[in-house]
Amino acid sequence: MQKHRMLIGGQRVEPASGEWFESINPYTAQAWALVPRGGPKDVDRAVAAARSAFSSDRWRKLTATTRGDLLRRLADLIAADATKLAEIETTDNGKLITEMRGQLNYIPQWFRYFGGLADKIEGRVIPIDKPGVFNFTREEPLGVVAAITPWNSPLLLASWKLAPALAAGNTVVWKPSEFSSVSALVFGDLFERAGFPPGVVNIITGYGNQVGEPLITHRDVAKIAFTGGDRTGEHVYQLAARGIKPITLELGGKSANIVFDDANLDDAVKGVVSGIFAATGQTCIAGSRALIHRSIHDEFVERLLALAKTARMGNPLDADTQVGPVTTEPQYRKVLDYIRIAKEEGAVCRLGGGPAQRAECGSGWFVEPTIFTGVESGMRIAQEEVFGPVLAIIPFDTEEQAIEIANGTAYGLAAGVWTRSIRRALVMSEYLEAGTVWVNTYRAVSYMSPFGGYKRSGFGRESGMEAIREYLQTKSVWIDTLGNVPNPFVMR
Numbered sequence: 001m002q003k004h005r006m007l008i009g010g011q012r013v014e015p016a017s018g019e020w021f022e023s024i025n026p027y028t029a030q031a032w033a034l035v036p037r038g039g040p041k042d043v044d045r046a047v048a049a050a051r052s053a054f055s056s057d058r059w060r061k062l063t064a065t066t067r068g069d070l071l072r073r074l075a076d077l078i079a080a081d082a083t084k085l086a087e088i089e090t091t092d093n094g095k096l097i098t099e100m101r102g103q104l105n106y107i108p109q110w111f112r113y114f115g116g117l118a119d120k121i122e123g124r125v126i127p128i129d130k131p132g133v134f135n136f137t138r139e140e141p142l143g144v145v146a147a148i149t150p151w152n153s154p155l156l157l158a159s160w161k162l163a164p165a166l167a168a169g170n171t172v173v174w175k176p177s178e179f180s181s182v183s184a185l186v187f188g189d190l191f192e193r194a195g196f197p198p199g200v201v202n203i204i205t206g207y208g209n210q211v212g213e214p215l216i217t218h219r220d221v222a223k224i225a226f227t228g229g230d231r232t233g234e235h236v237y238q239l240a241a242r243g244i245k246p247i248t249l250e251l252g253g254k255s256a257n258i259v260f261d262d263a264n265l266d267d268a269v270k271g272v273v274s275g276i277f278a279a280t281g282q283t284c285i286a287g288s289r290a291l292i293h294r295s296i297h298d299e300f301v302e303r304l305l306a307l308a309k310t311a312r313m314g315n316p317l318d319a320d321t322q323v324g325p326v327t328t329e330p331q332y333r334k335v336l337d338y339i340r341i342a343k344e345e346g347a348v349c350r351l352g353g354g355p356a357q358r359a360e361c362g363s364g365w366f367v368e369p370t371i372f373t374g375v376e377s378g379m380r381i382a383q384e385e386v387f388g389p390v391l392a393i394i395p396f397d398t399e400e401q402a403i404e405i406a407n408g409t410a411y412g413l414a415a416g417v418w419t420r421s422i423r424r425a426l427v428m429s430e431y432l433e434a435g436t437v438w439v440n441t442y443r444a445v446s447y448m449s450p451f452g453g454y455k456r457s458g459f460g461r462e463s464g465m466e467a468i469r470e471y472l473q474t475k476s477v478w479i480d481t482l483g484n485v486p487n488p489f490v491m492r
């Protein structure tokens with residue numbers, strides 16, 4: 001089994017604890033790699049390296065254009081290693097190889113886009129209302145950014161943080177999820193090859209309470225960028241508040257895919273299936289609620305069942321597989337618990353409803369694609385994030401009712417609308433409380449378009465021009481041009 005090391009100050013290092021833990025392949029439920037068990041001492045070393053890199057001439061005195069060049073060089077290296085990295089991710093987290101290859105081939109664009117933005121970060125000259133002063137603003141990096149990422153799309157979600165953070169001139173300590181750290185540790189080789197000075201990016205692994213908490217509360221960490229569950233997010237937010245640290249939180253959701261009676265039903269059925277069963281439902285934007293207009297409800301459900309039944313489960317490394325395993329054992333149990341809860345709540349299980357016992361699923365953590373009808377908006381299955389292949393179908397009668405149900409959860413990450421009416425598309429996109437609204441499509445993301453949550457799904461935006469602002473602070477500079485200091489007892 002390959003034993004990995006962390007990356008601190010450009011060096012491959014062993015954890016201070018001298019301990020490693022096993023990373024499990026969810027398809028085989030067997031350990032396949034050893035990950036360093038970091039702790040507070042490693043956090044101190046990593047933050048010190050990042051802080052020293054932040055103040056070093058090698059990083060600070062780079063022109064913004066050169067910083068952009070480094071990001072673009074990194075993009076090329078990622079592209080060259082995309083296949084290898086995708087295979088590592090699939091082995092570590094069980095997501096389909098087709099999905100991970102797609103992500104890895106797309107990730108370079110985040111580094112190219114933000115590399116391009118690096119030298120377009122501009123201040124303003126303000127025609128100030130006072131005589132004899134010149135006032136301008138500078139957009140400056142914050143310092144050391146702590147990037148804390150989850151297991152579902154490890155490198156993609158890290159890139160959403162690293163690319164803008166580095167483009168803005170920060171340095172980074174990145175803590176990947178303990179369930180899927182291997183791709184991050186391998187990815188670490190690329191920074192030096194791209195020419196980043198040592199310490200600009202540091203990678204430390206371990207558990208949330210042993211590495212994540214000391215990292216967030218470390219005096220020299222200036223900003224936290226977090227993706228994960230909302231309970232952990234709430235805790236992380238409280239820790240960040242103690243140090244008055246800016247934070248971005250992306251915390252998942254309970255997104256509604258809303259199908260109107262005027263929709264192209266063939267497309268809508270595919271959209272609903274892709275919203276929940278692609279990625280085994282383990283995506284923050286999973287369309288885990290389908291709101292179906294009552295007049296088409298029964299027909300739609302039949303078509304959905306027919307398509308979902310065809311889903312091929314099996315080895316995620318096999319390009320023909322359509323639904324892979326659940327990534328972690330605790331998550332597998334959580335998904336099964338929610339299925340039980342939904343049944344107890346009186347929802348009607350129309351498909352799946354338990355562990356997958358197909359030969360091709362081996363000993364992995366597989367859950368059958370599951371569809372519930374007869375769901376009411378107040379049920380837990382309609383309110384809480386399952387993060388697995390479980391769909392709750394809720395009928396509605398009017399646009400107003402669809403909006404009320406869609407907005408009737410604590411979350412607000414995304415929503416899908418299926419309709420042929422432009423008026424309806426505009427009305428729905430205005431009234432839905434979600435950071436992303438898709439019309440007649442689902443699960444589209446881009447490095448160019450801002451992504452983030454409303455309500456309990458978090459705040460701050462990743463991707464697009466908005467993202468770089470999350471990693472900058474504004475300084476206002478006043479320069480006297482009069483040459484005489486005015487009355488010291490009066491504000492100028």
Ligand code: TXE
Pocket residue numbers: 148149150151152175176177178206207208209211212213216227228229230232233235236250251252253283284285331334385386387
């Ligand atoms: O995520 P956690 P988990 C949801 C999903 C899932 C639930 C829990 O519903 O069932 O969250 O998943 C680090 N201080 N999502 O347990 O705990 C942790 O080590 C600092 C939604 O995997 O949120 C990891 O690096 N850090 C989601 C990261 O936080 C801490 C993606 C995320 O872990 C910490 C994944 C602490 N006290 C799960 N505790 C999405 N939004 O896409 C943990 N961490």
